[in-house]
Structures are given as C-alpha cells and as structure tokens.
Amino acid sequence: MSEEINIGIINISDRASRGEYEDIPGKAIKSTLEEYLTNDFATVYRVIPDEQPQIEETLIEMADRHKCCLIITSGGTGPSIRDVTPEATSAVCEKMMPGFGELMRSVSLQYVPTAILSRQTAGIRGQSLIINLPGKPKAIRECLDAVFPAVPYCIDLLEGPYLNVNPSVISAFRPKGS
Amino acid sequence: MSEEINIGIINISDRASRGEYEDIPGKAIKSTLEEYLTNDFATVYRVIPDEQPQIEETLIEMADRHKCCLIITSGGTGPSIRDVTPEATSAVCEKMMPGFGELMRSVSLQYVPTAILSRQTAGIRGQSLIINLPGKPKAIRECLDAVFPAVPYCIDLLEGPYLNVNPSVISAFRPKGS
Amino acid sequence: MSEEINIGIINISDRASRGEYEDIPGKAIKSTLEEYLTNDFATVYRVIPDEQPQIEETLIEMADRHKCCLIITSGGTGPSIRDVTPEATSAVCEKMMPGFGELMRSVSLQYVPTAILSRQTAGIRGQSLIINLPGKPKAIRECLDAVFPAVPYCIDLLEGPYLNVNPSVISAFRPKGS
Numbered sequence: 001m002s003e004e005i006n007i008g009i010i011n012i013s014d015r016a017s018r019g020e021y022e023d024i025p026g027k028a029i030k031s032t033l034e035e036y037l038t039n040d041f042a043t044v045y046r047v048i049p050d051e052q053p054q055i056e057e058t059l060i061e062m063a064d065r066h067k068c069c070l071i072i073t074s075g076g077t078g079p080s081i082r083d084v085t086p087e088a089t090s091a092v093c094e095k096m097m098p099g100f101g102e103l104m105r106s107v108s109l110q111y112v113p114t115a116i117l118s119r120q121t122a123g124i125r126g127q128s129l130i131i132n133l134p135g136k137p138k139a140i141r142e143c144l145d146a147v148f149p150a151v152p153y154c155i156d157l158l159e160g161p162y163l164n165v166n167p168s169v170i171s172a173f174r175p176k177g178s
Numbered sequence: 179m180s181e182e183i184n185i186g187i188i189n190i191s192d193r194a195s196r197g198e199y200e201d202i203p204g205k206a207i208k209s210t211l212e213e214y215l216t217n218d219f220a221t222v223y224r225v226i227p228d229e230q231p232q233i234e235e236t237l238i239e240m241a242d243r244h245k246c247c248l249i250i251t252s253g254g255t256g257p258s259i260r261d262v263t264p265e266a267t268s269a270v271c272e273k274m275m276p277g278f279g280e281l282m283r284s285v286s287l288q289y290v291p292t293a294i295l296s297r298q299t300a301g302i303r304g305q306s307l308i309i310n311l312p313g314k315p316k317a318i319r320e321c322l323d324a325v326f327p328a329v330p331y332c333i334d335l336l337e338g339p340y341l342n343v344n345p346s347v348i349s350a351f352r353p354k355g356s
Numbered sequence: 357m358s359e360e361i362n363i364g365i366i367n368i369s370d371r372a373s374r375g376e377y378e379d380i381p382g383k384a385i386k387s388t389l390e391e392y393l394t395n396d397f398a399t400v401y402r403v404i405p406d407e408q409p410q411i412e413e414t415l416i417e418m419a420d421r422h423k424c425c426l427i428i429t430s431g432g433t434g435p436s437i438r439d440v441t442p443e444a445t446s447a448v449c450e451k452m453m454p455g456f457g458e459l460m461r462s463v464s465l466q467y468v469p470t471a472i473l474s475r476q477t478a479g480i481r482g483q484s485l486i487i488n489l490p491g492k493p494k495a496i497r498e499c500l501d502a503v504f505p506a507v508p509y510c511i512d513l514l515e516g517p518y519l520n521v522n523p524s525v526i527s528a529f530r531p532k533g534s
Contacts, residue, residue, distance in 0.1 A: 079451060079480050080513045087451070095257060095265070098276075098454075099283045099294030105455045106284075106462075113505035113529045116455030117513070124257050136531075149291035157258045157295070173291045175314075273435060273443070276454075277461045277472030284462075302435050327469035335436045335473070351469045353492075 003161045005041035007033060008062035008071035008128075010048060010055070012085050013135060016075075017049040025074035028137045032144055033072075038164045044068055050076045055088035063092070063128035069160035070151065071128055072144075075135035077120040085132050086119045093123030093130060100131060104143040108134070111142065122147075127158045149173050181339045183219035185211060186240035186249035186306075188226060188233070190263050191313060194253075195227040203252035206315045210322055211250075216342045222246055228254045233266035241270070241306035247338035248329065249306055250322075253313035255298040263310050264297045271301030271308060278309060282321040286312070289320065300325075305336045327351050359517045361397035363389060364418035364427035364484075366404060366411070368441050369491060372431075373405040381430035384493045388500055389428075394520045400424055406432045411444035419448070419484035425516035426507065427484055428500075431491035433476040441488050442475045449479030449486060456487060460499040464490070467498070478503075483514045505529050 011017075011026035030043055044066045048054050055076070062068045076085030090096060100122035108115030120132035120143070131147065133140050152163040152172040165172040189195075189204035208221055222244045226232050233254070240246045254263030268274060278300035286293030298310035298321070309325065311318050330341040330350040343350040367373075367382035386399055400422045404410050411432070418424045432441030446452060456478035464471030476488035476499075487503065489496050508519040508528040521528040 078513055079453060079485070079510050083451075095261075095297065097257060097295065097297060098279060098299075099296060101454060102280055102283060102458055103287070103294050105458060109459070112531065113527075114509050114531060116459050116503060116506050117453065117510050118455060119451065119453060121454075129257070147294060150294050153292050154257050154295050157256055171291070175290065175292060273439075273475065275435060275473065275475060276457060276477075277474060280458055280461060281465070281472050307435070325472060328472050331470050332435050332473050335434055349469075353468065353470060 005039055005161045005163070006044055006066050006068045007041050008044045008066065008068035010046045010058055010062070010071065010073045012048055012050055012055055012073055012076040014049045014082060017047050023047050024137050025133075025135055025140055028140050029072050029074060029133065029144070032141060036148060036165050036170045038166050039161070050082040050084060052084040052088045052091075055085060056092050059088065059092045059125065059130060063125045063130070068128050069155045069158070071130045072133060073130070074133045074140060077118050077132050077134055079117055079119070083119070086121050089121055089123055089130055089132055093125050095124040097122040097124065100147050103146050104133075107142055107146040108139055124158065127160050129154050129158065145170065183217055183339045183341070184222055184244050184246045185219050186222045186224075186244065186246035188224045188236055188240075188249065188251045190226055190228055190233055190251055190254040192227045192260060195225050201225050202315050203311075203313055203318055206318050207250050207252060207311065207322070210319060214326060214343050214348045216344050217339070228260040228262060230262040230266045230269075233263060234270050237266065237270045237303065237308060241303045241308070246306055247333045247336070249308045250311060251308070252311045252318055255296050255310050255312055257295055257297070261297070264299050267299055267301055267308055267310055271303050273302040275300040275302065275307075278325050281324050282311075285320055285324040286317055302336065305338050307332050307336065323348065361395055361517045361519070362400055362422050362424045363397050364400045364402075364422065364424035366402045366414055366418070366427065366429045368404055368406055368411055368429055368432040370405045370438060373403050379403050380493050381489075381491055381496055384496050385428050385430060385489065385500070388497060392504060392521050392526045394522050395517070406438040406440060408440040408444045408447075411441060412448050415444065415448045415481065415486060419481045419486070424484055425511045425514070427486045428489060429486070430489045430496055433474050433488050433490055435473055435475070439475070442477050445477055445479055445486055445488055449481050451480040453478040453480065456503050459502050460489075463498055463502040464495055480514065483516050485510050485514065501526065
C-alpha cells in the first residue's frame with residue numbers, strides 16, 4: 001500500500017495574488033521539495049493576498065480537509081502593516097515550534113543583518129506541520145536547507161507519512177531507538 | 179541559621195508514570211543537581227503522565243506549597259499530540275524566560291538537527307524558576323550544563339536561597355556589584 | 357522639505373525615577389544614537405518606575421502622540437518581580453519581533469552566561485519600532501551595536517523617516533531592490 005502524501009504550498013503576497021508579480025516563491029518551494037523528497041507527493045497550491053482571515057482559512061483547509069502533513073508558506077513575515085503570516089499561523093496552531101524561527105533567523109543572519117526583521121515561525125495544527133518561510137527565493141532555499149533535516153522525524157511524531165529524502169541533496173535525521 | 183532549599187523534579191511521561199519505563203530522567207536530574215550544588219537540599223519528586231491539568235497542578239503545588247526555588251521538568255516538550263509541558267508551564271507562570279529555550283536548542287543543535295523540534299522553555303511563578311528539559315538523559319545533561327551557570331543568580335533575583343556550586347563541576351556566574 | 361524625526365528614550369527604573377540613581381542608561385542610549393545617526397532628530401525622554409500601566413502609557417504616548425519612529429527602553433527586562441518591561445511592550449504592540457531579543461541575548465552570552473535571564477524583546481505599534489534594552493550601560497551598547505544595522509530598513513518598511521548612519525561608527529543594511 002502506498003500512502004498518499006499531500007503537501008500544502010501557499011505564496012502569501014498581495015502583488016503575486018493580483019498577478020503583478022510572478023509566483024516565484026511558490027515555485028521555488030515546490031521544486032526544492034521535488035529535489036529533497038524521493039516519495040511521490042501531491043501539492044495543494046495557493047497564491048493569496050496578505051489577509052489574515054484568508055490565510056487562516058487556507059491553512060485550515062490544507063490541514064483539516066486536504067490532510068497535508070506539511071504546509072509551507074512564503075511571505076508576509078516582515079514588520080510591515082500588511083505582514084500577518086505569523087499571526088495567522090499562531091491563530092490556527094495548537095502548538096508553536098519556536099526552534100524553527102530561531103534557526104532560520106540565525107542562518108539568515110550569516111547573510112544579512114536584517115534577518116532579525118523576519119518574524120517567521122512554525123507550528124502544529126492537528127497532524128500538520130506548518131512552516132513560514134520568507135518571500136525571497138534565495139532566503140527560501142537557505143531556510144529550508146536549515147530546517148528540513150528535522151522535518152521527516154517531526155512528521156513521524158505526528159503519525160504522518162514516512163518521508164524519504166535524497167541524501168545527495170539533503171539529510172533527514174531520525175534519532176536511533178525512536 | 180541554615181536556609182531550607184527545596185527543589186522540584188518532575189518526570190513527565192505517560193509510560194514512566196505507568197511504570198512501563200524506568201524513571202531515568204528524574205534520577206538523572208537529581209544526581210546532576212547533587213553534583214552541581216554544595217548546599218544541602220530536599221527534592222520534591224513526581225513522575226506524572228502527559229496531562230496538562232495534572233502538570234499545572236504539580237507545578238503550582240511545588241511552587242506555592244513546597245516553596246521550591248527551582249522546579250525542573252523532563253519530557254513532554256516535543257511536537258507530539260501528548261506533548262504539553264511547555265503549554266502547562268506558560269499557563270502557570272507570570273513571566274516567561276525565552277533565553278533558556280533558545281540556548282538549550284542551540285546547544286542541542288550541535289548534536290542533532292532535530293533539536294529544533296524541542297519546545298522547551300522556562301518561566302517564573304512567584305519565587306520559583308521553572309525549567310523544562312527534554313526527556314532523553316544525554317540531552318538533559320547537555321541542557322542543564324548550558325543553562326545552570328545562570329540559575330543561582332536568577333534565584334538571587336527572585337530572593338530565594340543562595341545556591342553554591344562545586345566549581346570543579348559547573349560554574350555559577352553572579353555579576354559584580356549586583 | 358526636511359522630515360521631522362522623533363525618537364523616544366525611556367529609562368525604566370524604580371531607583372532612577374526616584375533620583376536615587378543617576379540616569380546613566382538613558383544618557384548612554386541618547387549619546388549612542390547621536391554617534392550612529394547623521395540625521396537631526398528630537399528625543400522624547402522619560403525616566404519612569406517599573407510600573408506596567410505607566411510603561412504602557414508612556415509607550416503609547418510616544419508612538420501615537422509624538423509619532424516616534426523608534427522607541428528604546430532600558431531596564432526592567434530581568435526575572436525580578438518588578439521587571440515588567442517586556443510585558444508592557446507586548447501589551448501595546450500589534451506585532452512582536454522575536455529576532456531582536458534572540459540576537460541581543462546571543463551577543464550578550466559571549467560576555468556573561470546570565471544573558472539568558474534577559475527577557476528583552478522588540479515589537480511594532482503602528483509606525484513605531486519599540487526595542488527593549490537591558491539596564492547596564494555596557495550591555496546597552498553591545499545590544500544596540502548588534503541590532504541597529506537592521507533598524508533603518510525596518511523603519512523604511514514602516515514608512516517612517518529615512519535614517520542615515522555614520523558608516524565609520526555603524527552600518528545600516530538595506531537589501532538591494534527593496
């Protein structure tokens with residue numbers, strides 16, 4: 001029996017949602033996951049504006065209806081008035097995972113001192129791990145490379161599908177005896 | 179007059195509380211504290227399941243009734259549905275101390291990339307410092323070694339007992355002039 | 357037309373507010389900003405006790421009435437019962453900026469292991485960036501040096517005045533194409 005794997009990708013951007021910007025971040029996340037994972041997986045994919053109720057609704061739909069084991073957002077994590085992705089994420093999660101944001105900011109700090117302006121976080125809703133990424137394609141890859149080694153084991157702990165990675169691209173760490 | 183020192187230790191684990199696992203984490207914390215401290219101290223010791231109301235009750239009892247200056251928990255800090263120790267800790271604390279969790283995760287990250295899955299935190303209830311540790315004995319020691327140098331001064335600031343450490347095992351830092 | 361720049365400085369200290377201590381922290385922040393910035397700016401300056409309602413009121417007044425683009429507090433960030441600056445800051449902000457506290461603690465940890473006791477944070481109220489600094493003059497400079505390179509761009513994102521820094525003292529990073 002092959003287990004069905006759904007992964008949600010949400011590009012949160014006023015301008016991309018109006019078609020003024022090409023959806024580069026969403027595509028970058030999708031192609032990065034295709035490089036990482038040797039499993040087949042289906043993506044549930046949305047490009048939406050920086051509206052907190054719509055972000056919350058989309059996260060809930062992906063978690064509860066589409067049973068995505070992993071939901072990755074890009075954008076809306078800065079200090080601007082329209083940046084509300086972390087607030088939407090906290091609002092729908094039962095548990096917050098502060099270690100993801102800490103690590104992503106500390107990795108980005110190696111490149112730019114403005115990394116501290118990024119408010120990205122991660123959390124758990126039901127059996128879904130939700131991770132906020134920044135909006136810039138370069139930062140997306142840096143951040144995913146940093147946190148992804150912990151993602152397959154996190155999904156194991158949430159009793160989700162068993163993710164296999166391509167070890168020439170990324171490692172996945174599962175503690176022995178767990 | 180010798181001041182009475184009470185320290186709370188709580189092993190939070192469904193399986194240990196049912197006797198299916200030996201209580202290794204609680205014992206590891208106790209023996210580590212005996213190595214660190216040259217003071218005599220009494221421990222208030224519990225092994226309880228991952229039930230948020232019971233964790234909160236136990237923390238409150240140790241802080242308010244037993245006047246523990248320090249309460250250390252192990253376990254229940256991961257992303258699994260039964261892991262609720264950080265939520266119970268926040269619920270009973272007046273002040274959160276994010277620096278403890280940040281430092282413990284950053285130390286654990288030197289060993290395992292899954293350190294970011296640990297949601298452990300620390301906080302203050304009344305005159306008690308509550309610190310969450312992970313459940314694995316190796317990680318317990320790594321985390322305590324990292325944060326303990328700040329613990330005696332924190333307890334000074336809470337007007338608790340004056341803790342003395344064995345300098346050949348661990349250091350305790352107290353800023354000059356404070 | 358030259359844009360008016362207001363910066364709020366609040367020394368939060370029971371003893372300084374009663375005149376028992378000289379207001380060294382507030383002056384240290386002001387002289388540091390004068391070294392950093394080549395713009396002319398006006399300061400709105402207060403020395404107040406560690407009373408949460410009064411701290412909140414002062415932050416609100418500086419943000420909403422005086423339109424300060426930047427408000428810097430010192431003191432009240434430790435674990436003591438009177439330390440309530442982070443709670444007052446969260447209470448008046450719409451957005452929290454966890455990266456500031458993380459970076460400041462990680463910089464201070466290079467000097468003292470008790471850096472993890474510092475609960476300082478930053479947040480946004482309207483168009484004002486509020487940053488909590490510790491109370492000790494040496495730590496104030498270390499912390500400001502660490503986070504300030506991200507401050508001018510943060511204020512750009514909040515549509516505030518364009519801050520110019522003296523590059524021989526501090527750098528200001530603004531991502532290209534932003």
